[in-house]
Amino acid sequence: MSKKKNTVIELRYYEKPIKEPVLAMLGESWIREYGKDTNGEMINNLHFHNLMEIGCCISGEGEMILDGESKKYKAGNFTIIPINFPHNTVSKKGTKSYWEYIFCDPEDILNRAFPNNRPFVESTLKRLNSKVYFCHSEKEPELYSVIKSIFEEMRNKKAYYCEKTIMLCNSLFFEVARKNTSDTSAETEYRDMSVISAAISYIGKNYAKPIRIKDVADSCNMSETNFRRLFSAYMGRTPLEYFNLIRINKACELIKSTLYSMEDIAMKVGYSQMSTFNRNFKKIIGESPYRWKRNPANFESKLLKASVSTKKGW
Template identity: 25%
Template sequence: MVFFQKHGVNEKDLFRFFSLRNYQFPYHFHRAYELIYLNDGQLSVSIDKKEYTLNKNDLAFVFPNQMHEFKTIDCSDITIVLFSPELIGDFYMNYKGMIPEDNILHLDNIINFNKLDSIYGKKSFLYSLCDMLVNHTSFIPSKQSTKTKVLYKMLLFIEQNYSNDCTLKKAAKYLNYDYPYLSKLFIQQMGMTFTEYLNNYRISQSCYMLKNSNLSVSEIAFNCGYSNLRTFHRNFRKMTNMSPKEYRELD
């Protein structure tokens, strides 16, 4: 499953939503806009290294190519919405190259995503959020340093290759950069090694598959790049404090 990065690249009318419980996902980015809506619980969200704590009915409005991650605090029930910039074309063109100073909206009413069944309803909903955001915060130019652009290439390489034999050595060769430079840059920018992030990414993908597919644990491990089932179980427990089976059965 391609979880995030490629969304919004080719699908001009993309509007996809799904729910996740007690979930976390490491730093990532994509061309699509993303909404992270908290139905219940608490969630820690980091957007371009700015930390936010979301409570019930809070919504994070993530812009295209903004680096972001989220982690559950105790427990969380969230809805993720991914949609293409073309769905809000006027807003996208007016604020292209800009990002909000504050990505968080505090909503008064509960959102029923199941009622957004027509293109007009979806656009109306999205533009109402755009209006709220414009009235809520100011916007600043999005700045991408050379190091950030290289990091984006590395994260995209992981997204495209995590299910196979994905190593920093192969990434360096593919991107035509020196291995020591990429290793140092990744640690500086992400606060962890390439391998640590890769394991984090793979386990996050496996968590989603455990909750949203009928694949066996061994099939999921293989699909997430683990040829050794014991290694998968060890890394899974290290990150979630439970076994894959316990996670799948968790309400």
């Protein structure tokens, strides 16, 4: 299956719980007909995440679209999908599949283990983020065993589960990085999305700072004109619009999880003027931040319903 040109790629944005090593999505609530939205409509767009996605298929069958390539999945398949890698999961028509997921930030986990060795962390991240793994437990039993151990630690949460999960994640990262130096049989390389993936990472790390579009273009080694054209083609919106989407997503998380004043939140996500913050919040979410804060029902549903390319997870 070849990817259509100029397809809008969605960001599904996740926040890892502050006191947890990873975000775990486990249990029977993840039995569903993948590839359809809450209204039963087919989702045709690829999406990507701000965190690494590690998934295991417990039951069911269907196909995964990995940067435009179609791969059939069944029980026992697992995936290791880097940050910013376009993909989609579609159950066999009329059936449900059971997937479980772990979302993690490899940079954060590696930095915890190697706080004084930045070159090592960066070289490992480069290998981790250059490939996607789509494998079956029968062909890669070692990787599968480590992944299942991570899942079980997060499911059972026994004493020292945070520390053990971090150790297991590092073990998984090293095994994947090692394979990326020699084994290409189970890997799919970045293609089209790679040209702007550096920009997505740059914006994600620097959203609270004043950023010029030229700075973002430089992170991709492009001219500003070419960067604007390519970014808009892949993302369906301009770099500035995407930049504001990230800022407002961060603002929503702070509204939900902190007692900061709205003025402080605006400053923390990069808006020096409340009028600019309020205008962008209302444009993206559909109502003012104050009104959104007063309505708890909005916390889980409003971003999903917003007619934008950024979605708050599933």
